[in-house]
Amino acid sequence: MIEWLVANPFAGALIALLALGLPFGALLGFAAVKFRTEGNPIVDQIEALLPQTQCGQCGYPGCRPYAEAIANGEAINRCPPGGESTIAALADLLDVEPLPLDAEEGAGDEKRVAYIREAECIGCTKCIQACPVDAILGAAKHMHTVIVSECTGCDLCVEPCPVDCIEMRPLDTPWSWDLPPPAENLIASDRGRGTTP
């Protein structure tokens, strides 16, 4: 046997490669079945970064569809509620260049919630049907109101209102410490020049 292999190095190499390839192939095949991942895990990671307002401003019906679209190559700058920070996080995750936000109006970082002017509400329930997170409370021909803690500020209830009694109001954020203004990087001999004339 050995002699034959030595005498036929080409066939020997073939047999050796085959002998290696078969078990490894089997191993890979087994692993592919055993450790199979359902769905696309990157979609979940992308979705975790999106703000879940479900506002549809990206052109997709909700955050999950947009996450799927991003996984399939859609631009990462379509999410106005997420703003620059979301774009930066997505760029980081997907290792692509961050893009400027693609929105008609400059979407501020300001958090907003819907507010129903209750005196004007006629109780048509149209806004209730439009709300993606069930944050509006009310019944037919009764006044509706927004549960502020549940509202994501997605805007979707404003358009359907027949009497235009819904407006978006800025949510006052609690005060917190800001980063100090960037240092001027003075050298020691400049000390004091910046403060006293």
Added chain:
Amino acid sequence: MRQVWDFHGGIHPPENKHQSTGQPIRFAGIPTELVLPLAQHIGAPAEPVVAVGDAVLKGQVIASAKGLVSVPVHAPTSGTVVAIEDRPVPQPSGLPGRCIVIHPDGQERWIERKPVADYTALEPAALIALIRDAGIAGMGGAGFPAAVKLHGRPDKVIDTLLINGTECEPYITADDLLMRERASDIVAGIRILQHLVRPTEATLIGIEDNKPEAIEALRNAARGSGIEVVVFPTKYPSGGEKQLIQIVTGREVPSGGLPADIGIVCQNVGTAAAIARAVLHGEPLISRITTVTGEACREQRNYEVLLGTSVQFLLDMSGFEPERLSRLIIGGPMMGYAITDLSVPVVKTTNCILAPTRAELPPPPPAQACIRCGLCSEACPVSLLPQQMYWFARGKEWDKLEAQDLFDCIECGACSYVCPSTIPLVQYYRAGKAEIRKQREEKAKAEHAKQRFEARQARIAQLEAEKEAKRQARLQAAKAPKADRGDTGAEASTDVVAAALARVQAKKASDPAADVIARAQARRAGTDTPESPAAARERLQQNVASAEKRLDAARRKLAEARAENSDKLAAFETAVTNTEARLRQAQEALAALPAPADDAAGSGDAPADIIARAQAKRAAGADAPDAATQRANLEKRLAAAEAKLAAAREQKSDKIDAFETSVTSLREKLASLAPDAENTSVPAPAADPAQDAIARAMAARASRDTLSPGDKAEQAARGLEERLAKARTELDAARADGSDNIAALEDAVAKLADKLERAQRELAERREGAN
């Protein structure tokens, strides 16, 4: 002597305590106005329980605790509540906060006090509730509700009760003077705490060695009580809870943990004294000792101050010279914060008002670049790496910042103090903490929103599925008689009756229903015996009642359908009309029935008539809705097919031909059905507008994708015009009815008109732009 340990880092800033320790504590007096913020502690703000104009007594609760981590607020003296409003309060943000404002009457009338003679007889829970109701929050500076810390946990045995008399921050001497003058109060409070906490090993008071008088006083007061005074070298920040625990016991509180996790409860000496006043004298927390110091005050000393007294009032008493002031600081020079408004009140946590001159505390020089000298990490009492944290905070790399154990930072300021580049390091950490907390909150909120969104999607999908199932069932039911119709009309109608019977039986018929079934079965078998007049009357009355009930239900469903904009609106409307007709018939039948006293002869005929009529109607009705639904279905399908065809044409799809054939064949079917439908009686025309609307909407949706922006704008304007016209008709109708929606509708019309104008203007601009 008990062994003491050391902690990492720490600094030795100038103490500057002697200025204010020379004189005893003095009562500051009653000012003309007391401003009591509702949030003087960590946790939920208290809720006012008095109204403007109320007279309050000294010690009366004016705001009650809201939630577990909260304490009430009491009136510091008797007087009148003059306002509950936003006032400047002492907090780093400088933002105003809600306050109760009291004008004292100077009579100092107490509310009835209930001192506890023997607290050892009280249940711990009752004693803790008493401490909470006395409004006691940590007096060391943080203001954490004292009662919360005292709730024992069965899984945690407390071996050491530690009382913090360290007061390590420069300038502040409030605790020092308290220990010197009121050592007995403190010891009494510690005994109450001992009773609550039941430390298994030791009760210790930790004091720095720069307060010999206080040490002496406490040692005297605690003699023979088993309470040990532990003295250790002065170093900042040994007064931090975790640092003190390390010094006195050598144990370290784990990161993110509480002292209770290692068997220790820690309270401030001021808190202990306040607990003694509350339990033994029944006096809630209405005053505290505050140091007023700094070279800008001629008289530097400690005052016993009623909570709510303004800083200005205290400064005026102390010979304050505003022109010499550098900046006014609440708290000490290391951890305090500057305020600009002198009207802020003294609150439960205000231990010091520092008014330094420019020479004493010069404004911080501009920050320079970090030179990575490492002095900060040598000074850090928590063994963090401040220079790394600074770097990450500046770069806004929050996750890396958090990985550096940012949340273990006690913000003591030792790193900023030693920094040769005078970088305001602590501010970076505070900003970092705030930002990370904000992101955590946003993440939690996003997760919550996602769950709600998914729950809603699932609910809608389920409703759809149920609707679809019902539709299928109805389709089946409609198909079954159609298959048999070839034979005789009578049999078809029998089948419908049988199906109805089956349905009724499936619905778990109650007794009256069973009666009806039995009757109906008997009637069908042709063995219907004439009823007695009384029985007939009763049955007819029942008929009327049930018809009324059904009408109610139908009306309710119609309202629901209207509210939901359901596509079954037309069907419900017909149902209501039908039910109304039936009710009328039943009423007529009842009226036609001769009075019970009359002869029985005619009575057999009337019900028989009605039955015959009803049967005839049912037989006729079986066809009519069928044709109508068929027609509606066909129309819907036709509209969809047309829309698809339009889309296919737009995309130049190769399936155009197929679509065209399908549209043609549908049209033919519809045409063949049309005469039928026109012959049938009522529901067809009612169904039409809804179907039309659907078809129109579908067509519009199909075409909208292909429109240019200009066309879109035009369409929008047209849509608005239509909506405006509709709104106007509605308004007119409402006016005619005298409805109470008139105002809302008027508003809506005005707004729509406004919108229309805007849309038209935009359209005009667009056209101009296009030209």
